[in-house]
Amino acid sequence: MPQYVRGTVTRQAHVSLPAGTVEEEHGRSGFYGRASHLYRRNAPTGWSAIDGPLRPHALELSDLPADGRFPEVVLENEDVGIGVWQVDRTHPWFLRDADGDLALFVHRGTGRLETDYGPLTYAPGDYLVLPRGTTFRLQPTSPTRALTIATVAEIEPPDRGLLGRHALWDETVVRIPEVEPHDERGDFEVLVRQQGRLTSIRYPFHPLDVVGWKGDLCPFALAVSDLRPVSSFSYHLPPSAHTTFKADGVVVCSFVPRPLETAPEALKVPFYHRNIDFDEVIFYHHGDFFSRSGITPGMLTWHPQGIHHGPHPKAVADAGTRSFTEEVAVMVDTRRPLTATAAATAVERGDYWASWQE
Numbered sequence: 001m002p003q004y005v006r007g008t009v010t011r012q013a014h015v016s017l018p019a020g021t022v023e024e025e026h027g028r029s030g031f032y033g034r035a036s037h038l039y040r041r042n043a044p045t046g047w048s049a050i051d052g053p054l055r056p057h058a059l060e061l062s063d064l065p066a067d068g069r070f071p072e073v074v075l076e077n078e079d080v081g082i083g084v085w086q087v088d089r090t091h092p093w094f095l096r097d098a099d100g101d102l103a104l105f106v107h108r109g110t111g112r113l114e115t116d117y118g119p120l121t122y123a124p125g126d127y128l129v130l131p132r133g134t135t136f137r138l139q140p141t142s143p144t145r146a147l148t149i150a151t152v153a154e155i156e157p158p159d160r161g162l163l164g165r166h167a168l169w170d171e172t173v174v175r176i177p178e179v180e181p182h183d184e185r186g187d188f189e190v191l192v193r194q195q196g197r198l199t200s201i202r203y204p205f206h207p208l209d210v211v212g213w214k215g216d217l218c219p220f221a222l223a224v225s226d227l228r229p230v231s232s233f234s235y236h237l238p239p240s241a242h243t244t245f246k247a248d249g250v251v252v253c254s255f256v257p258r259p260l261e262t263a264p265e266a267l268k269v270p271f272y273h274r275n276i277d278f279d280e281v282i283f284y285h286h287g288d289f290f291s292r293s294g295i296t297p298g299m300l301t302w303h304p305q306g307i308h309h310g311p312h313p314k315a316v317a318d319a320g321t322r323s324f325t326e327e328v329a330v331m332v333d334t335r336r337p338l339t340a341t342a343a344a345t346a347v348e349r350g351d352y353w354a355s356w357q358e
């Protein structure tokens with residue numbers, strides 16, 4: 001397709017914006033497809049009222065109850081269920097998800113994730129990825145709070161493209177379980193979820209009795225401290241540059257400590273956009289989230305596709321003085337629109353949509 005230019009623009013996106021304007025990216029397929037940049041006199045998030053289902057949402061996940069039988073889903077579509085798992089003690093039952101892969105992102109707490117393949121120790125900032133059908137149980141040594149991302153399709157590494165295969169995270173930095181076979185006898189329950197319904201299976205022996213395994217499918221842990229973010233001093237990279245995992249219809253990105261743009265003409269905060277092909281969910285793990293005021297660790301925001309999003313006015317004002325960000329956040333972008341569950345509605349912070357007002 002040819003590219004057209006009308007009116008007052010900058011030739012290089014995200015750099016040297018025309019005086020008195022903000023930049024909006026209006027693009028298809030996330031940040032990969034056809035796009036135009038619109039230079040506006042006003043931030044498109046400067047609304048005075050929103051009435052309807054596209055209102056941006058913020059959820060206080062820590063207000064949800066702990067020690068449920070399975071993770072609590074707050075947002076879902078045909079491809080993914082996003083939720084939280086709050087576990088204070090080792091449950092007597094084991095779990096198996098037959099509906100899809102399950103990624104946990106540990107926000108608080110330490111302990112072990114027991115699996116058929118052996119245990120993985122965990123700490124805050126760990127992703128724990130379980131292939132569909134793995135039997136598992138959390139054994140917390142301190143109350144554990146995890147974001148959960150349950151995908152129908154396989155969770156896979158990202159396409160690293162021009163960066164080369166070892167960028168972002170080298171596949172050999174993941175932690176793989178060692179076998180720890182159990183031989184206890186007793187009464188053990190495994191809860192299997194399939195099509196959203198639970199089936200209870202009882203065994204007279206400990207279900208984690210594997211003495212050895214071989215192959216290329218297994219649970220693994222990946223610490224965000226082992227991620228190697230890419231950045232540029234003179235060009236604001238789109239969120240897709242921070243992709244950690246993908247599954248059909250779902251992209252998981254990690255925002256980790258990294259230098260900000262230092263070239264004076266470069267945009268330092270995310271450009272405004274309306275993700276017309278993706279819903280955007282962000283879980284805030286650590287740090288002060290400089291593009292969002294009023295958000296604290298443990299909260300989750302949801303921006304449905306179709307409505308603009310972008311930095312808060314305070315972030316725009318603060319950006320000029322900053323050269324590094326310590327924030328850690330997890331973003332889940334979904335191709336199909338999400339719907340909120342009753343659990344989400346129960347912990348929604350109703351005034352979030354107004355937080356862009358000056």
Ligand SMILES: [Fe+2]
Nearest residue numbers: 273275280309
């Ligand atoms: Fe976005």
